[in-house]
Amino acid sequence: MLTPRQEPLLTESQIRERIDQLAEKIVADLGTDKPFVLAGLLRGCFMFTADLVRALSIRGATLKELDFMVASSYGSGTESSRKIDIQRDLQADISGQRVLLVDDIIDTGHTLKLTRDMLLTRGPEYVKTVTLLDKPERREIDMEADYSCFSIPNLFVIGFGLDYDQKYRELPYITVMEEV
Ligand code: IMP
Ligand code: MG
Numbered sequence: 297m298l299t300p301r302q303e304p305l306l307t308e309s310q311i312r313e314r315i316d317q318l319a320e321k322i323v324a325d326l327g328t329d330k331p332f333v334l335a336g337l338l339r340g341c342f343m344f345t346a347d348l349v350r351a352l353s354i355r356g357a358t359l360k361e362l363d364f365m366v367a368s369s370y371g372s373g374t375e376s377s378r379k380i381d382i383q384r385d386l387q388a389d390i391s392g393q394r395v396l397l398v399d400d401i402i403d404t405g406h407t408l409k410l411t412r413d414m415l416l417t418r419g420p421e422y423v424k425t426v427t428l429l430d431k432p433e434r435r436e437i438d439m440e441a442d443y444s445c446f447s448i449p450n451l452f453v454i455g456f457g458l459d460y461d462q463k464y465r466e467l468p469y470i471t472v473m474e475e476v
Contacts, residue, residue: 319351331360340400369406380410405439
């Protein structure tokens with residue numbers, strides 16, 4: 297049976313500190329002269345997004361709109377055969393806007409790439425991708441997040457928004473699912 301490991305992989309304070317650093321970098325790179333549209337990918341993004349928007353706000357960034365989408369990639373492995381299924385689209389008009397596309401993790405890379413490419417067809421000023429976690433060993437396509445808090449090994453992790461069968465999203469830290 298798979299259960300959450302007792303010792304966190306990333307503690308609450310490590311996560312908090314790193315989100316602050318990332319917000320600092322985003323504000324330094326992108327400026328605070330124009331508000332962002334933040335587009336979060338539900339459901340995994342919810343906790344990271346809540347912390348990220350506050351960390352950005354403290355540093356002078358403002359949001360034009362906070363919006364969410366529900367999307368998943370489907371189809372077999374290769375780049376060309378993967379498609380994106382949008383179960384809930386953005387309500388925000390992102391034409392001409394600076395968009396931060398936020399997800400919990402970049403794993404194979406399909407979800408973030410397909411979602412970003414779809415948003416790019418709507419004429420935004422830009423779309424920057426932001427993730428809490430990155431599992432580079434699992435990548436199947438040429439895709440990197442513009443901003444990512446932690447690079448982790450190829451392990452299945454839960455907590456801080458990430459689930460195993462819809463469970464454990466509420467945990468305030470990240471831990472590994474392991475066989476007992
Ligand atoms: P992709 O493989 O990069 O398209 O990521 C698809 C989705 O898989 C992510 O948005 C997560 O919801 C989920 N996912 C990938 N790795 C993990 C994990 O270690 N724990 C929980 N969810 C994961
Ligand atoms: Mg997800």
